[in-house]
Amino acid sequence: MDTLDLVWIDVGALDAVPRQGARVVKTAKGDLAIFRTLDDAVFAIDDRCPHKGGPLSQGIVHGHAVTCPLHNWVIDLDSGEAAAPDRGCVRRVPARLEDGRILILAS
Amino acid sequence: MNIYAPGRERLIVIGNGMAGMRTVEELLKRNPGRYDITVFGAEPHVNYDRIMLSSVLAGEKALDQIVINAREWYDRNGIALRTNDPIVAIDRAAKTVTAASGLVEPYDRLLLATGSRPLAPSIPGLHLPGVCAFRDIADVETMISASQRHKRAIVIGGGLLGLEAANGLSKRGMRVAVVHLMDTLMERQLDPEAARLLQRELDERGINFFTNGQTDEVLGTDRVEGVRLADGREIPGDLVVMAIGIRPNIDLARSAGLLVNRGVAVGDDMRTSDPCIFAVGECVEHRSKTYGLVAPIWEMAKVCADHLAGGEDTVSDYVGTVLATRLKVTGIDLFSAGDFTGDETTEEIVFRDPARQIYKRLVVREDRLVGVVLYGDARDGAWYFQLMGTAEPLGELRDAIIFGQAFAGGKEADPAALVAALPAEAQICGCNGVCKGAIMAGIAEHKLTTLEGVRAHTKASASCGSCTSQVEQLLVLALGEGYAKPAGVKPLCKCTSLGHDQVRAEILAQALKSIPAVMQALGWANDDGCHVCRPALNFYLLVAWPGVYRDDAQSRFVNERMHANIQKDGTYSVVPRMWGGLTSAKELRAIADVVDKFDIPTVKVTGGQRIDLLGVKREQLPAVWRDLNAAGMVSGHAYGKALRTVKTCVGSEWCRFGTQDSTAMGVALEKMSWGSWHPHKVKLAVSGCPRNCAEATIKDFGVIAVESGWELHAGGNGGIKVRVTDFLCKVETEAEVLEYCAAFLQLYREEARYLERTAPWIERVGIEHVRERVVADAESRQALNRRFLDSQRFFQDDPWAEDAPSAPASGAFRTLATVE
Ligand code: SRM
Ligand SMILES: Cc1cc2nc3c(=O)[nH]c(=O)nc-3n(C[C@H](O)[C@H](O)[C@H](O)COP(=O)(O)OP(=O)(O)OC[C@H]3O[C@@H](n4cnc5c(N)ncnc54)[C@H](O)[C@@H]3O)c2cc1C
Ligand code: SF4
Ligand code: FES
Numbered sequence: 004m005d006t007l008d009l010v011w012i013d014v015g016a017l018d019a020v021p022r023q024g025a026r027v028v029k030t031a032k033g034d035l036a037i038f039r040t041l042d043d044a045v046f047a048i049d050d051r052c053p054h055k056g057g058p059l060s061q062g063i064v065h066g067h068a069v070t071c072p073l074h075n076w077v078i079d080l081d082s083g084e085a086a087a088p089d090r091g092c093v094r095r096v097p098a099r100l101e102d103g104r105i106l107i108l109a110s
Numbered sequence: 111m112n113i114y115a116p117g118r119e120r121l122i123v124i125g126n127g128m129a130g131m132r133t134v135e136e137l138l139k140r141n142p143g144r145y146d147i148t149v150f151g152a153e154p155h156v157n158y159d160r161i162m163l164s165s166v167l168a169g170e171k172a173l174d175q176i177v178i179n180a181r182e183w184y185d186r187n188g189i190a191l192r193t194n195d196p197i198v199a200i201d202r203a204a205k206t207v208t209a210a211s212g213l214v215e216p217y218d219r220l221l222l223a224t225g226s227r228p229l230a231p232s233i234p235g236l237h238l239p240g241v242c243a244f245r246d247i248a249d250v251e252t253m254i255s256a257s258q259r260h261k262r263a264i265v266i267g268g269g270l271l272g273l274e275a276a277n278g279l280s281k282r283g284m285r286v287a288v289v290h291l292m293d294t295l296m297e298r299q300l301d302p303e304a305a306r307l308l309q310r311e312l313d314e315r316g317i318n319f320f321t322n323g324q325t326d327e328v329l330g331t332d333r334v335e336g337v338r339l340a341d342g343r344e345i346p347g348d349l350v351v352m353a354i355g356i357r358p359n360i361d362l363a364r365s366a367g368l369l370v371n372r373g374v375a376v377g378d379d380m381r382t383s384d385p386c387i388f389a390v391g392e393c394v395e396h397r398s399k400t401y402g403l404v405a406p407i408w409e410m411a412k413v414c415a416d417h418l419a420g421g422e423d424t425v426s427d428y429v430g431t432v433l434a435t436r437l438k439v440t441g442i443d444l445f446s447a448g449d450f451t452g453d454e455t456t457e458e459i460v461f462r463d464p465a466r467q468i469y470k471r472l473v474v475r476e477d478r479l480v481g482v483v484l485y486g487d488a489r490d491g492a493w494y495f496q497l498m499g500t501a502e503p504l505g506e507l508r509d510a511i512i513f514g515q516a517f518a519g520g521k522e523a524d525p526a527a528l529v530a531a532l533p534a535e536a537q538i539c540g541c542n543g544v545c546k547g548a549i550m551a552g553i554a555e556h557k558l559t560t561l562e563g564v565r566a567h568t569k570a571s572a573s574c575g576s577c578t579s580q581v582e583q584l585l586v587l588a589l590g591e592g593y594a595k596p597a598g599v600k601p602l603c604k605c606t607s608l609g610h611d612q613v614r615a616e617i618l619a620q621a622l623k624s625i626p627a628v629m630q631a632l633g634w635a636n637d638d639g640c641h642v643c644r645p646a647l648n649f650y651l652l653v654a655w656p657g658v659y660r661d662d663a664q665s666r667f668v669n670e671r672m673h674a675n676i677q678k679d680g681t682y683s684v685v686p687r688m689w690g691g692l693t694s695a696k697e698l699r700a701i702a703d704v705v706d707k708f709d710i711p712t713v714k715v716t717g718g719q720r721i722d723l724l725g726v727k728r729e730q731l732p733a734v735w736r737d738l739n740a741a742g743m744v745s746g747h748a749y750g751k752a753l754r755t756v757k758t759c760v761g762s763e764w765c766r767f768g769t770q771d772s773t774a775m776g777v778a779l780e781k782m783s784w785g786s787w788h789p790h791k792v793k794l795a796v797s798g799c800p801r802n803c804a805e806a807t808i809k810d811f812g813v814i815a816v817e818s819g820w821e822l823h824a825g826g827n828g829g830i831k832v833r834v835t836d837f838l839c840k841v842e843t844e845a846e847v848l849e850y851c852a853a854f855l856q857l858y859r860e861e862a863r864y865l866e867r868t869a870p871w872i873e874r875v876g877i878e879h880v881r882e883r884v885v886a887d888a889e890s891r892q893a894l895n896r897r898f899l900d901s902q903r904f905f906q907d908d909p910w911a912e913d914a915p916s917a918p919a920s921g922a923f924r925t926l927a928t929v930e
Contacts, residue, residue, distance in 0.1 A: 014927040023638060023664035026926035037926060041638045058680040061668040063641040070641035072668035072676050074464070077641075087319050088309040109929070 011099070011106040017045070018103070025060040025069070028107070035096060036060035037105060038080055040067055046080040047098040047107045053078075053091025118146045119218040121418065122207055124197045124362065126151025128160055129391025129407045130223030131179055136415030138187055144419060145219070147189045150209055152196035153246055156181055161404060161541070161573045163250050164438050167278030173247065200366035202384055219418060222363055222374060222382065222389035226356040226402070231266075235328025235337075241350045244275045253351065257282035260348030264288075264337055266325050268295040270437060272353035273308075276317050277439045279349070281607065285316070287345050289323040289337065291354075299435040299446045304469055304485040311442055311467070314642070315604040316635065320345065358393045358400055373400045378427040380414035390414045397430055404541050404573055406431035434495050434540045436488065441600040443484070445491035448498050449473060450481035459512045463830065470512060477503040479511070490514040492580065496536050529583040538580050541573035549581060553588045561585065603642035605635045610646065610863040617654050625651065625662055641667075646864035649751065652787060653859050656901040663922075669749035671922065673909045674731055677724065682731060684723040685748035686738050687784065690758040690776035690796075691719030700741030704734055718755035718793070720746055731923050735910035744908040747784070751865070753855075754793045756780035757805065761798030761815065770815035772798035775844060779813070782848055783855060785906035786898070789862040789871070792855065807835045810858075810868040811851055816840070820847050824854055824880060825872035833869040836877040839885045853884045853894035856901075860894075 020026045020039040027050055028035045034050035036059050044067065050060045057073030067080045077086040083093040097108040121137075123130045126149050134147060151157075162176040184191045192209065199208040206216050228243035230236055240260075242252040253275070256263070263279045265272045268290030280286045288295075294305035309319055324340040328350055336346040358373035369375040369383035373395030380388050380396075390410045392402060401407065409431055416426035434447035452458055452473045461470040466486060472494065473481035478501050482494040493515040497504075504511060515531070532538075534547030552558060552568040564581055565572035571581040585593040601607050608616070613632065622628045625647050629639060639647070644665035651659040663671050674682035688697070701721060705713055711725035726734055735745075747754060758776030762768035776796040783794070795806040796813040806812030808828035812835050814821045819842040823835035838854070841847055857880065862871040872880060883890045 012929050014929065019921060019926060021664060024922075026921070026924075028926050029928040031929075055678070056680070058676075061672070061676060061680075063644060063667065064664065065638050065640045065644065066636055073678065075641065087313055087321075088306050107929075 010109040011101075012109050013104050013106055015105055016103055017043070017100060017105055020045075020105070023064040025062075025064065027058075027060050034058070034060070035107070036069075037098065037107070038064060038069060040064060040080070043100075044080075045098045045100055045105050047096040048078070048080065048083055049094045051093070052076055053085055053093055054089065059093070119144060120216060121145035121147045121219045121221065122215060122217040123147065123149045123221045123223060124207065125223035125225055125391070125393075126153065126155075126157050126191065126193065127223055127225045127391065128157070128178075128404060129225070129393075129411060130221060131157040132408060132411040133221060133223065133388075133390050133414045133418070134189065135179075136411050137418050140415055140419035142187070147187075148215060149184070149189055149191050150195055150197050150207070151191070151193045153248075154194040155247055156184070156191070156193070158247070159573060160246070161438070163244070163247070164274035164278060167244075167250050167253060167275065168281045168440070169278070170440065197362060200362060200387075202366055202387070205386070218386065220387045221414070221418070222387060222393060223391045224359040224362060224393045226358045226392040228352060229355040229357050230352060231325065231354060233325060233327055235330060235334070236352070238328060238330045238334040238350075239332070240330070240334035240348060241328060241352065244271050244351055244353050245356075249351075253279060253349065254282065256349040257284050261285060262287070262347045263349040263351065264345055264347035265351045265353055266337070267353035267355070268292070268319070268321070269353065269355070270296060270299065270435065272351070273312065274438055275351050275353055277312070277315070279351070280315060280317055284349070285318075287318045287320060287347065289320045289325055289339065289345070291322070291324055293321055295319075295321075296435075296437070300444075300485075301450055301471060301483050304444070304446070304471070304483045307467055307469055307485045308437075308442065308444060312439075314640075315601075356392065356402055358395065360393060363389070363393070371395050371398075378413075378429060379417050379424075380410055380428060381417070388414050388418065396428060399430060401431065401433075403433055403435070405433065405543060408541070408543050408569075432498065434491065436491070436540070443486055443488040445484040445488035445494075446482065447491070447495050448479075448481035450483045452481065456480065459508075461512045466830065472512060474504065474508070477505070477508065479504060487514075492537055492540070492577070493532070495540065499537070529580050530587050538584070539568075539570040539573070539577045541577075542569040544568050544570040546584065549584050550588060553585065559585070559589060559593065602646060603640055605629075605639050605643050606632060608632060613647070614650050614654075617650055623651065623655050623659055625665060639665075645670075645751075649787060649789065649864050652905075653901070657904045670751070672728070672731065673735075673745055673749060674726070675749045679725075681725045681727055683748070684726050684731070684734055684738075685716065685718075685720055685746040686743035687746040687780075688720040688743075689780050690756055690773050692758075692773065692777065693720075697741055697743055700738060700743065704737050707737070708734055710734075716748070718748070719757050720748075720755065722748070728923055729925065739908070739911055744784075745910045751788055751790050752792070753780075753783045753786050753788065754791050756783075757793070757795040757809070759796070759798050759803035761796075765798055767801060768798035768815070769817050770798060770820065772796040772804065772813075772815050775813060775815070775820070775847060776804075778844065778848060779851055782852060782899075782902070785908075786855065786859070786902060787905060788855070788859055789864050790867040792858070792868070794851070808832060809835065811854055813847055813851075818842070820844075822847065822850055822854075825868045825877065827867055827869035829867075831869075833873075836872060836880075838877075838881060849891065849895045850884060852898040853891040854880065856894040856898035857883050859898075859901075 014028045025036050025038045035047050036050040038046040050058050052059055052071040054076045057071040059069050061072045062069040068077050070077050076089045083095040085091040099106050157179040159176045159178050165171040195209045195211045197207045198210050206214050208214050228245050242249045263284040263286045265276045265288045268288050276286045276288050294302045295309050325337050326340045327338045329336045334350050338344050360370045360374050363374040364370045374389045374393050376389050376394045376396050382389050391407050410428050413426045413428040417424050437444045456473050456475045459472040468486035471483045479497045532546050536546045538546050549568050549570050556567050558564050571578045602610050620631055622631055628647055648662050648665040668676050708730050710723045714722045716722045756776045756779050758773045761772030779794055792810045794811045795804040795809040797804040797806045798815050806814050808826040812823040821840050822838040824838045826835035827833040
């Protein structure tokens with residue numbers, strides 16, 4: 004894809020998401036979880052655990068990872084992969100910060 | 111050989127290891143004067159406990175603690191010990207052995223106990239400094255010194271040995287990767303499900319796994335720098351431990367012309383193909399089997415000693431050993447034995463408790479137990495192993511066997527009672543084959559009072575140590591409270607090596623008042639911890655510093671953050687408080703209105719005497735609460751490690767048997783204690799007479815009214831493992847009930863570990879301790895009561911009201927944005 008075609012969508016202020024926390028963005032493809040880690044990095048992944056669909060946005064955030072609230076799978080926010088020995092992957096959506104606003108890439 | 115000749119026969123032992131010296135010990139017991147004994151050992155040490163190298167590596171034992179026989183023992187028994195001097199040749203015609211030092215010694219009988227060698231794959235790079243095996247003291251010294259200078263270790267092999275190496279290195283502060291050829295760990299001892307639980311637990315302790323990993327090359331120029339796998343993955347590392355298996359050490363026997371296959375071939379009498387030469391231990395092959403654990407070795411040693419001590423007509427046969435395996439990693443409870451894979455002729459009985467990470471699989475063939483795998487709770491290992499050994503038909507036992515001896519035997523589920531109930535012939539120590547009767551006899555005969563004493567005299571728990579708790583229970587059984595036990599510590603989580611109690615003590619000692627402060631002061635491995643430690647620390651801090659510590663919502667499990675129980679579809683359930691189980695038309699009407707207004711799919715009466723609204727969407731929660739609040743209802747904390755319900759019966763107000771107003775008492779207790787946070791959930795109940803309709807004797811704190819006052823009971827549990835309360839004391843007034851209850855709850859809050867309910871806490875500390883602090887010592891009780899009430903000033907508010915729709919915190923319930 005030509006980079007000029009990339010469209011970043013503003014989904015809210017960084018301040019609207021607590022550190023070590025997450026908020027939900029509704030999209031046509033289902034809920035997207037927007038994470039803010041301790042070091043103020045932001046991530047966007049599907050709000051559905053690869054295990055049994057648990058809402059990852061409601062999990063405990065530690066490092067660049069979240070623990071699913073239903074059965075404690077640990078999902079890596081950088082890669083979207085479940086930590087071993089569990090296997091599975093969550094769809095990631097590129098996200099970045101600009102002037103205190105969270106932007107995600109439209110697809 | 112002429113047994114009438116003057117002078118003694120000469121016995122030479124090749125190998126100063128576990129099998130050789132155990133055989134000599136057994137021989138000395140039977141016939142101490144028969145031989146002049148000379149022992150040649152390749153290692154520069156006296157006889158030590160190889161099994162315990164894992165504990166030395168993990169820092170749990172020092173080298174001098176694993177010596178089995180010191181020099182003094184050899185001297186006392188007239189044994190000539192030549193360490194650091196391996197035998198290089200046997201001349202069977204001349205009946206002599208030649209040592210590396212050049213010494214030539216004649217023998218009448220020879221005992222081969224050369225053990226085994228670590229397997230080395232044929233891959234490049236094994237010669238590099240920083241590559242070692244895990245077999246002897248030298249290897250452990252290599253690993254310990256590497257751990258002091260380097261950061262990353264790679265263990266090749268995910269079997270018993272490899273995992274114990276990985277655990278030890280990780281406890282020494284190294285980042286450890288384990289490369290394993292197979293899909294699951296310890297595949298020869300564990301079925302895939304238990305293996306997965308084990309892998310997850312080790313993973314949580316920070317060990318990384320590369321399963322299906324074939325190591326192709328050890329990388330590095332002057333020193334090892336890592337390994338490359340067949341699929342191209344490269345893992346960096348400064349230490350590589352090869353633990354892919356062992357091979358019997360047979361070179362010497364082969365060049366002496368003895369019959370060898372995989373190991374040195376021996377008959378049931380432990381003789382090799384040369385009748386003057388015996389062999390024992392890992393170097394032998396018996397009935398086409400070789401062994402890599404000590405239990406069979408001890409049996410071989412006895413048979414071999416019978417033959418060495420007796421004449422040619424001795425009858426004593428070694429017939430092989432059924433093996434049981436335990437993993438010596440502190441805090442991991444794992445047991446496997448027999449044929450646990452099963453086939454079309456077997457049936458399986460499986461028990462899973464994912465919440466407590468317990469898994470048990472029993473394999474039954476023709477009504478007999480033939481295999482077992484236990485993970486998470488291996489207390490019944492010895493019992494199952496014994497059932498396998500006797501091979502009796504299970505009969506009626508079959509229905510309950512999976513729940514363990516306590517349940518199946520109809521006895522109390524208390525480990526002490528369990529051990530007490532075992533028959534004298536039940537095997538306690540699998541490594542050394544010591545049964546309960548032998549241990550009890552040893553304790554009585556030698557007046558033993560310590561674990562070390564039992565180990566020295568009976569060998570029980572002297573090898574791998576996993577039967578330690580049972581041996582301790584036998585000590586308690588024999589000595590009563592006269593036995594004081596030493597304690598080991600399980601780390602709180604993979605971020606720290608400190609246990610719960612240590613962390614709590616430091617929080618107070620160093621006045622640590624926030625999660626980051628704790629993590630920094632105590633050297634946490636990860637910047638913001640993990641989902642295991644953060645909720646625990648949050649709780650410890652709010653108990654230590656009520657009113658000062660600021661609760662960290664992000665460190666709470668979702669239910670406590672959302673003040674509602676998450677359901678499997680991501681919706682929530684809402685349970686308003688109904689004081690003592692009482693409700694009214696107004697409350698019921700408000701509930702009905704809420705159900706209609708928000709279209710709530712399910713309404714259910716709970717087991718806790720109140721009403722559950724299930725299937726509420728996250729966005730609806732604040733509005734649902736607002737409407738319930740408006741009718742005077744508050745959160746029931748059905749979601750929290752907190753005070754849950756106070757169940758009551760109707761009591762003297764209506765019931766013809768009621769002795770006191772149990773309902774009002776329950777309401778008063780709930781009004782006092784609601785909103786309080788605890789290590790785990792807490793449930794109370796008050797019954798109006800001993801018929802006990804409120805089931806008070808399976809509650810954390812139960813009150814039963816009698817004519818002359820109130821009986822107080824504590825530590826009950828109606829959940830996974832039912833436990834009846836212990837009787838605490840009897841009091842006369844309602845005010846006393848409140849005071850004792852508050853004191854009890856505060857003691858639990860201050861002393862129990864996070865996620866430990868009152869039942870296991872009391873099992874651990876003993877009801878006497880609670881009685882002392884809450885009943886006997888009035889000052890202590892009043893102080894606890896005061897601290898509880900003081901803390902309640904800060905915590906007794908309704909989280910639903912705080913998160914009403916208008917509150918800023920309610921962002922958690924709303925959607926951040928909607929994009930098309
Ligand atoms: C709703 C209720 C069942 C019902 O429909 O009646 C219930 C529902 C749940 N129980 Fe329970 N328990 C309920 C009464 C009980 C009782 C009976 C009682 O309290 O008298 C017990 C046995 C008594 C006891 O605790 O000793 C009980 C023993 C458990 C256990 C096992 C606890 C244990 O120590 O072994 C769990 C698992 C846990 O806590 O880890 C559990 C866990 C759960 C959870 C929280 C499971 C979960 O994590 O999702 C369920 C939440 C459902 C929800 O979202 O509402 N529930 N649960 C009851 C709520 C009572 C209330 O009003 O708050
Ligand atoms: C780290 C570790 C943990 C273990 N954990 C367990 C456990 O939990 N449970 C369990 O049941 N088993 C365990 N084992 C296995 C157990 O230690 C062995 O089964 C047992 O030590 C074997 O005894 P052995 O006498 O046959 O061999 P060894 O104890 O190895 O003794 C053989 C000795 O012979 C010496 N030798 C070899 N060749 C010569 C020669 N030519 N001349 C002179 N001396 C020679 C060797 O140097 C060695 O000292 C563990 C092993 C290790 C390494
Ligand atoms: S506990 Fe006793 S008083 Fe209470 S309802 Fe039951 S029978 Fe009646
Ligand atoms: S749904 Fe996420 S761990 Fe089960």
